[in-house]
Amino acid sequence: MSQNQKREITCIICPIGCRITIEPKLGLRWPDIETSFINLDDMYIHSGNKCYKGGQFAVTEMAAPVRTLTTTVRTIFPDKPVLPVKTNNDVPKEKIIKIIRELSGIMITEKIGIGETICANILGTGCDIIASSNLLKE
Ligand code: SF4
Numbered sequence: 019m020s021q022n023q024k025r026e027i028t029c030i031i032c033p034i035g036c037r038i039t040i041e042p043k044l045g046l047r048w049p050d051i052e053t054s055f056i057n058l059d060d061m062y063i064h065s066g067n068k069c070y071k072g073g074q075f076a077v078t079e080m081a082a083p084v085r086t087l088t089t090t091v092r093t094i095f096p097d098k099p100v101l102p103v104k105t106n107n108d109v110p111k112e113k114i115i116k117i118i119r120e121l122s123g124i125m126i127t128e129k130i131g132i133g134e135t136i137c138a139n140i141l142g143t144g145c146d147i148i149a150s151s152n153l154l155k156e
Pocket of ligand 1: 029030031032033034035036066067068069070071072073
C-alpha cells in the first residue's frame with residue numbers, strides 16, 4: 019500500500035474501532051517524507067479518530083506499520099506442549115510472518131516464567147520474544 023494514497027484505516031488501539039481517513043498533505047511524496055527532517059505528524063491530514071492515539075496510529079500505519087506479536091512456541095513438556103509468548107515491543111508489520119516462521123523452529127526446554135526472554139533481538143528488530151504466561155511454572 020502506497021504511503022502517498024488516501025486511505026481508510028480502522029483504528030485497533032481500542033474496541034471502539036474508529037474509521038480514520040488519512041492522506042498526505044503539502045504535496046510531499048514518499049520517499050521525500052522518509053528522507054526529510056519533517057515530523058511525520060505534519061505530513062498527513064486525518065479525520066474520524068475520536069482521540070489523539072488514533073491519529074498517531076493512522077500516521078504510523080501510513081508510514082511504517084508496526085504490531086505487537088502474540089503467539090505460542092513449542093515446549094518439550096508433554097503436559098504443556100506450547101507456551102504463550104509475545105514481542106516486548108512493536109515490530110514492523112512486514113516482519114511478522116518471518117518472525118512466526120523463526121519461532122516455529124524454537125523449542126522451549128526450560129520451565130521459564132512470564133517476562134523471561136525466549137529469543138533476543140528477533141530477526142534484528144531490536145525486540146525480544148518473551149514468555150507471556152507462567153504456564154510452565156504451574
Ligand atoms: S481513535 Fe481513539 S477512540 Fe477511536 S478506536 Fe482509536 S483509540 Fe479508540
